[in-house]
Amino acid sequence: MKKGFRGKIISTAPTRSIARVMLLDAAKVMEEEYRVQYRKALRRGHPESVKPPLYDEG
Secondary structure (H helix, E strand, O other): OOOOOOOOOOOOHHHHHHHHHHHHHHHHHHHHHHHHHHHHHHHHOOHHHOOOOOOOOO
16 A cells, blocks of 8 residues: 555445535544654654644645
């Protein structure tokens, strides 16, 4: 999975719609958690210990 999925995804329109909302929400949550953890790590002097989000809203 590190190289990404390249196959065809079969789904209904409602499934695609809700999946899009869920993925965008998850991206936002991951970004917020990253920012909090990064600030804490900066105070401890170890910002490199924080892993960036898996994906973003872009």
